Amino acid sequence: MTSEAKPKKRFHVKTTMILILFGLGIYTAFLGPTYLRPISPVVVLPPEETGLSVFGFPITNTIAATLLTDLVLILIALSAYRFYRQREDVPQGLLNAFEVIVQFLWNTVQNAAGKWAMRIMPIVATIFLLIFTANLIKLLPGFESIGRIKEIHHGTGYAPMPLLQIGDFTLWTIDKGKPVEVEDHNEESAAKGEPAKGDPAKGDGAPCHACEVVPFLRGTATDINFPFALAVTTVFLTQVFGVWALGPRYFEKFFQFRQLVSGGPFGAINFGVGLLEIILEFAKILSFSFRLFGNIFAGTLLLSIVGALTAVAVPAGLYLFELFFGVIQAYVFFLLATIFLSGATVAHGHDEHH
């Protein structure tokens, strides 16, 4: 009796919560004051600076998000280590999910790499966990919406609006009801000088005249540098593993001199194909990095635009879609890295043809 009643009650709690959130969404998006309405963020390709810096090295918002990801991963790893030290048999909570993931990765790597699995696993699992966590953490609220307010130099900005004041600290928001057009015609210096003049005259301490928000945190993979660095590392390690497994024979894949000498007319073609393999290695870097970057950046773009157009219900479905794509992209990157790394450890077979 009680066991029947309990889930029913929880279901009602959830339904009520969802309905309240739904109503709140409709209120802020359509009925409430205009400064609560969602604004499509200004989309820029390069990562923006948050204003912080470490030893003169500026921290961009994607680096900040990467540091957050690292922190989460390190905490999970520490708790996994503590669990391992306790020598209990049944992992609990988050560690359960972690164990499932690691087991899944291990099976995949073992199927692909055989006896090299033990050496390849740490690299590809690190890549998977980093991309996986980064892609999931990017969906948290606060990403791409909370940040520094900045004067824009062309396009449409919005007037600032004080939302909350705690002591000296004021929380500003930007008002969708008051768009400000900034024309950057030939007197660009005048446009730049304007806020400096206008600021003290206004006297209310508004940080800018036509504003945009520069977020403190932005999805790690929306910065082309992150996938590019991972791709370069992977392709470089592919060469390292190839030489490790096969020695100098690994380079026969690229320079097939033996084919050129003994292969007849087709030997020359094979030699040319071998040279093309070098270009293929560089193409790997490009396709690797653009795949991850393109997927995640396009997802972010879609979320921000659709989220500003229809604030209720639709973005929830898109978030689910993004969740799925974040996991799939992490898996694809991991799988390709595994295949490339394990492929390099196997001799390039022209022996079995004859």
Place this chain on the structure above:
Amino acid sequence: MEFNEFFVEGMKLLGAGIAMLGAIGAGAGVGIAAAGGVQAMGRNPDAASIIQTNMILGMAFAEAVAIYALAVALIIIFVG
């Protein structure tokens, strides 16, 4: 802004849109890969895990073309 600048702006957006036509082929490719994978899994359910791995791999390679198109479009809009 002069007429020419408006014209260039518009043509940029048009070019970005045309660049995304490359996604047609990738979409067809991903669809074919999925169809083949599902058929194979239906015929031989025991090999489902291997087929799935290779199917996702093939889809990723097919999709790469669409991603190149997307990168070109993004570069046209935001960089060029």
